[in-house]
Amino acid sequence: MKLFGKYLLILFKSQMQYRTSFWLMSFGQFFIPFSVFAGLYFMFERFGQIKGWDFYEVALCFGVIHMAFSISECLGRGFDMFSTLVSNGDFDRLLVRPRGTVLQVLGSKFEFTRIGRLLQSLLVLGWAVYGIDVDWTFAKAITLLFMVVSGVFIFTGIFMLVAAMCFWTIQGLEIANIFTDGGREMAQYPLNIYQKWVVRFFTYVIPFGCVNxxxxxxxxxxxxxxxxxxxxxxxxxxxxxxPCVLVWRFGVRHYRSTGS
Known part of the structure; x- marks a missing residue:
């Protein structure tokens, strides 16, 4: 963890060398999900509820999923951009270093500009917690925290699986965005509004249902x-x-350098 902290500090300092760019990108990241949330708000203004779910209940789902995605996208960006390490041959250098490849890939890239998206989701979550009709207890507060943590693990695991595919495909596959960006958009609503096969897939295969x-x-x-x-x-x-870590290790054992 000490080495991981050094990775964070070095990359944060490098990104802060261009502070205007950093803050402008963070500002933009704040408004990217804002338009989606605005559409959600106006939809409930028109229809009132979706299959028995009111606005604040769905807003809670929205806040949890987008917060988990923003944290994962910041910390797991190295896996999301992993194809460049393989295609350029830079992954070879990671293999000869006396540290695990998971730690090194995590430390290769951080997107601190996602603080804007994180702040927006935190505001939505706070608004939902304030407006929802729930008798909050310590156990329910801990459950809400676990929901965010679980979402971070799921999105990071998906990023890791997509990165592991690069050991065979070299370049990343855009179809994988179905489970990252698509999973985020799908999981911002309660799962029971979808068809049963969708609910089963995103509960027993990719467990977003265990988050939202x-x-x-x-x-x-x-x-x-x-x-x-x-x-x-x-x-x-x-x-x-x-299983995501196991697939990653399997890919590392079968890695062949591109020779770049």
Whole structure:
């Protein structure tokens, strides 16, 4: 973690060499999801609810998912840009260093300008928590925190899987954005508004449902089964990272340099 902190400090200093650019990009990142949230707000102004979900309940989903995505995009940007390391042959240098490749790839790139997106999602989340009709307890507050952490693990795991594909494809595949950007857009709504096969896929394969739906039912007091089970479902997001790391290690063992 000390080395990881040094990576963060070095890259932050390098990005702050162009402070005007940094703040302008952060400002832009603040308004990118703002237009999406504005569309969400006006939709509820027109229709009032979506399949039984009111505005503040969906806003809570929106805030959690976008906060998790912004944190993951900042810290996991090295995996998102990993194809350049493979195509340029720079990954060879990482293999001869006395540290794990996961740590080095994480430390190769950080996008601190995502602070704008993080701030916007934090404001939406705060507004939703204030407006939602929930009797908040310590357990529900911890569940909400776990929802964000679980989302960070899931998005980081997806970035890692996409990066692992580069060991065979060299260049990144745009189709992978279906599960990153597409997953973010889909998961900003409660899962039960979609068809059953979508709910099953994003619960048992990519467990977004364990971030924005099942624990949300516990917070809102709408659980049919055990409340404790719904409260613990965000752990599935953390467990999702385990097979992602195994796929990454498999890819590293089968890596062949491009010779660049």
């Amino acid at each position: 739906y099942l624990p949300l039912l516990y917070i809102l007091g709408k659980t049919d089964g055990s409340p404790l089970l719904h409260m613990l479902t965000p752990l599935a997001g953390c467990l999702f990272l385990v």
